[in-house]
Amino acid sequence: MAHIDNLISAVKDPQLREALRIEYEKIAQTRKFGLVFDRHQPESVLLPSFAVRPGDKVRVLQEGVRDRTAVDETGVWTVVSIAGSDVQLRDAEGNLRNEQLARLVVTREFGDSIYPGLKSVGRVLRGGGIDDAGDKPFHAVVNAENYHALQALLYPYEGRVDAIYIDPPYNTGSRDWKYNNNYVDDNDPYRHSKWLSFMEKRLELAKRLLNPASSVLVVTIDEKEVHRLGLLIEQVFPGRRMQMVTIAINHRGVARLKEFTRVEEYAFFVFIGEAGPSLTSDDLLTAEAEEEKTGEVVRWERLTKGSNNALRTDRPNLFYPVYVDPERGRIAKVGDPVPLNVDRKSVPEEPGLVTVWPLSMTGVEKRWQCSADTFQSLVDQGMAKVGSYDRKNDRWSILYLNRGQRERIERGEIRVTGRDANGVLELEMNERPLRAAMTIWNRSSHNAGYYGSGILSALLPDRKFPFPKSLYAVEDSLRLAVGDKPDALVIDFFAGSGTTAHALARLNREDDGRRRSILVTNNEVSVAEAKALREQGLSPGDPAWEDLGICRHITIPRMRAAVTGISSTGNPLKGEYKFGQVFPMSDGLDENVEFFDLTYEDASMVSLGRRFEAIAPLLWMKAGAKGERIDKISDQGWEVLDDATYGVLFDTSSWPGFVEAVAKRKSEALPLSHLFIVTDSLVEFQQIAGRIDQGIELVRLYADYLRTFEINTPRRNRSVGDGWRRPAVPRQRDNEQASVP
Template sequence: MSRLTELIDRIKFKDPKLGKELMEEFKVISARRQFGLNFERHKPENVELPNRKIKKGDKVRILPERKSLKKGDQRLWLVKEIFKTGKKKVASIKLLDDLEAKTLEKDIDNLIVVAEFQDYIYPGLVSTGRLERNKDKPYHTVINGENFHALKALNFTHKGKIDVIYIDPPYNTGSRDWKYNNNYVEADDNYRHSKWLAFMERRLEQAKDLLNPDKSVLIVTIDEKEYLRLGMLLEQLFPGQRIQMVSSMINPKGSARGKEFYRVDEYIYFVYFGKQTVNDVLIPGLCVSNSKDNDENEAEGESKKIKKVRWASLLRSGSEAQREDSHLKFYPVLVDRGTKTIIDAGDPVPLGIDKSEVDIPKGLDAVWPIRSDGSDGRWQLNQNSFRKLLSNGHLKISSINKKSGKITFNYLMEGQRKQLKEGGLIISGKDKYGGIIVEYSDKDSVVGRPRTLWMTKAHSATEHGSSLIKKFIPGRTFPYPKSLYAVEDTLKFFVRDNPNAIILDFFAGSGTTAHAVMRLNRLDDGARQCISITNNEVSAEEQIILKNKGLRPGDKEWEDLGICEYITKPRIKAALTGKTPEGKKISGEYKFYDEFPFSKGFSENVEFFTLTYHTPIAIHHNLAYQQIAPLLWMRAGSQGMRIDKLPEKGWEILGNYALLVDLDKNADFILSLKNRPKIKMVFIVTNDDRRFQAIVRQLPDGVEAIRLYESYLKNFQFTSE
């Protein structure tokens, strides 16, 4: 409908009377509303690509002069030819969709490539850095690019595989918090709400195909500006799905709304797919109910006390507690002197040999089973049992006396270990010594699911959002970041029982979701992955400063201040390594389910990518494999090494996937594959379906085969339809 108003405006210019009559008829038609949410589905967006080299056939815009604050020419031009004039490259351009337009000649430095959503695009990924701190875990990924196009690419790598989508989209406040077609949407824009809805609808349509239909959840945060329209949009996009809204306090002090009530909360929508339910977990400070479903007393919300799991003391007490009663259980527990972590159990010391005669490795302290009267006692476990429980995390330090330095140990008994294996007990986190926290999973023994009103100080966006970012990336600010603990809590309801969950955030902003997933992994040694998508937009205020300096998008100084480069990447790096961008240890500590220093970082991996766009010419000549290599790696699980180049020998096996390019080498390939049981995915490059099927029949059981065409990126040709 907005397209009609644009056309009518053009008619008005040539024939005011006819234009006026058409507008009156248009108003009558537009006033007819059907039941439900109706909005203008604006012409699909376009995105400017400042880092893309200009080529013949590209659509471009003419940039304003440097140091100019004007918008510049918003019309689209087609590049007809590129040639050199002296040392400069010049483009011959013609106004798009205007057959009578004359061609202009413009310095290509004053042009910028534009990708319209209805055009075919050929995206790829280029790595801009990686950090690895645990070779056994998959990588979190951060993608710098237009999120609609990135979602299109993910429909190749993760279709139906995402367990949780958590997004914090622009709230459409009218205060220049987002752009539509490269222009800020102002508060007085007549189509402000419909532009936002069209913007969100396109992305949610793509997200729908990524979610696991059997069990997954879509989580969207919003405030009062658009929550009613968002709710109706979700109902229309996901008919038949269960949808629920929660009110969450994020600013206890409140923010002013003119002379209205102070705003302290925002809203969170949950869309449940398949068998997805809300897990009962311990969430300190939230209003909870642990009554059974359909219990008439559930509304009263009386929470039962948590039944604590009892750990056994490693030191034997009571009868037969002397060293002489079981001398094989008299040995030193070796503890790292610096980190205060348990390293191993030393060898048993025979009777008659004093413990002072035992050599202790350098840097370790020996903790002996000494009774309260100072005599030699014994442990409950022999050396082998000790080591087995330690390796499984079922033995830990229970306390360290601040004055004497005495260390005591606890372990889980056999019955509790069985309950843990069968699900009667769950691991809910880690304590300050790094040991696991174990709770009963029975909802009548542990607090149940929270209600729809969340009120906890840990969710304050000021203390645990803005202030936290200042610690991790000093001197840098980000508007309205989420509380790290609020995101962690929200995700925990859905991924606690899935240590391999894949979480997607395509409005990643400062990177809070990835940070929260790393914390969740630390709580239970999980291998969850987070895929974060953000752009490299520079704030409106900074744009004015940069433009006054004569800078433009694409200039290094401009790009260095974009969201992804200036906030997201350094924040995630700092969280992972425990060091600021300047290399200093981050002061302070996490104070939530478990307490540990920020400087400790996480045993996780992350890789950063930039979304790139390629021409059909490069694609048809197989010149863009390196740009789709990360997409193949991501589809195979984002773990281990990557096949970044076409293998000279015709095939390659690396990490947990394989690539076959030369089908004549399939015999050697199959033979090597059978000796690699960890390989679960194989990409085969061929247009011949018969040969493809013949090779598939030879693959080991459990290996998934995916066919790639000779022109690799034909698989990645997308349009917005």
């Protein structure tokens, strides 16, 4: 390089010398060492179901086709004006063209500013319900192109994510992924650089989402791209600790002509800040027999039968009262079974005791897990106890040690250390010393055939999905990433069949955690399905086509089945989970899940407050994705709900009532964490902020939203006026000299 400088300096013509120096400096600034690949043309996504509006970028459909993804070769056009069905277009060079509205499809290029929203398309409540102050936060499944979804998630979660687990396309050359709406196969000479360009954009966003103080990135891959991926991760996350783990996923192996039989895949773990692998009693490599020692805490099960079909009418002999002494928090008496024709309200109360029945949250009569005689025996042995008391709903929970736990006591896996004041056993696990897992994992539970495809077939017996991960392999990965963070937020933006959320829910059941996940997947159909659908005259956007997309056909139904214990065919799930916690799959999982479609909004409509319902889920997510959501603008000008973790001031002239409601709000289970104030005036916002408890984070709408969602454009340094927010950090209140509006 010094020699080139000398050569340029030797040029006698000063103008030529300066021109050469400028051009050389441009080249020198863009030269990179390490992994070098082409950054291909910006990715784009077609949105066939979106309405065309002035200012939109569009593609033109081929002549005479119905398929709204079959565009011509004229490139991208911008809509100048719309008059009925006539549309005037302009290209990048200023050329004008007129087209019919029906022939246009909206497109979004990665580089355009877009303003996303979320539309709820359903939910499953098994984690307490939104009207229960002790409920769990919600998992979310988002149907979207994952780059735009990641940009959307920057608004609520930039720098706040505890772990990202992804299983990206492996780029096998078998048309297993798309770049710019086209499948990439092994005939494409640029498939590796396209894949790297595709991954780099998403990893850069993942980096912004991860908590810089402590978080973990996990990326699984096979041998096709493992080496390039390792180099790419090192470039995107320079200086971070990274390790590669080898995981045996098929012990029988996959035979290949003139090659070794493949049995493994790989997982890169990137530890950011203070993060490191959680310690475990199972190193995941040594003798398989030791795998049974899971290192979990001793779990007491709820006596109420959790299955949806566990009703009083099914087993009347399992419906009896349990009498609790509320002063001592102990089980004082076990009543007799109540015949089906006898109203439970006719059963006499016991003086000084509280009568507990097996009822659902909605008051439906269910049944206990065991008979009255068996339960009385467990009480006598100290193997049953009173659980927590729900003050809001005036309910006591009853806990017991199920047969599996009692057998573990007999085998010595659980040690009895004493009894409490009520005679209840005090227990702890007999474990090996905790340690970090090995970098080679050899566990039968990680077999992708048995515990990936096999489990998915149990959940969705009428549907197929290629190559799902072993549920237990993902669970072990997440245990090592967030096992010591019971409230962790985990994102998977290559969600596929939804294994990540399923595994996280099992991890929550193991240690009573409240972890939540956000799954992002598109709604594409497979190559074979697309061919069959087109032969039927269907195209993307048609209901029959969309119903077969991965999100609607696989991911959402899988999460419904796993949580409810009911398969996609409407029957209780068969079989049981085999590793770690062993329990019937039909019991389901105590989690809340909501399903969303990503929408693309008009910035002017948002700023006018006319699309609040579209951004409402993002505000709810920002406030923790738990409790009730504020979905519409209140007539009183503000909303602060008792069962929500946030409030919104829509009309600043109504600030006195809003401030008073915030001050009166009392809920230890769901404290207010965020307040959103709609105003274009920074001064007005700051004046109202001065009246609010300093422990609550305040955000100004819609400026904060709009600045964040000028997405796909280079990140700018923002001034205070761009969308000021007050962090939830206690500080001394300033002297209030300005008048409150």
